[in-house]
Amino acid sequence: MGWFSKLFSRSDASRKASAPTVTPTEYKGYLIYPEATPENGQYRVCGRICKQQGEETLTHQFIRSDLLGNQEDANSLMLVKAKMMIDQNGDRLF
Numbered sequence: 001m002g003w004f005s006k007l008f009s010r011s012d013a014s015r016k017a018s019a020p021t022v023t024p025t026e027y028k029g030y031l032i033y034p035e036a037t038p039e040n041g042q043y044r045v046c047g048r049i050c051k052q053q054g055e056e057t058l059t060h061q062f063i064r065s066d067l068l069g070n071q072e073d074a075n076s077l078m079l080v081k082a083k084m085m086i087d088q089n090g091d092r093l094f
Contacts, residue, residue: 024050025079032082036074042067043074049082049093058094060085 024031031050036043046063064081068074085093 022047027083028086030082030086032079032086034075034078034082036068036071036078038071039067042069043071045074045078045081047075047078047082049086051091051094058091060093 022033022035024033026032029051033048033050035047037046038044044063045066045068047061049060049062051058062085064078066074066077068077
């Protein structure tokens with residue numbers, strides 16, 4: 001990374017400090033983290049599905065094309081979509 005990009009980029013520590021804490025929803029042994037992101041005045045449906053397997057945490061992160069008017073609706077739709085993905089794919093997500 002060049003000095004110019006170091007000057008204007010945020011450090012990993014500051015990025016982690018500014019990231020909101022998300023409470024996961026447990027579903028069939030998986031943890032679902034809804035993480036709707038703001039985009040042009042709306043919220044994009046996205047998040048993570050995680051599963052603990054031994055000492056390793058498997059993670060499937062996804063971003064959908066759906067945009068909704070508020071963060072609550074986007075997170076609710078993400079939960080519905082994530083549960084459907086778990087039902088259809090199970091451990092094949094990883």
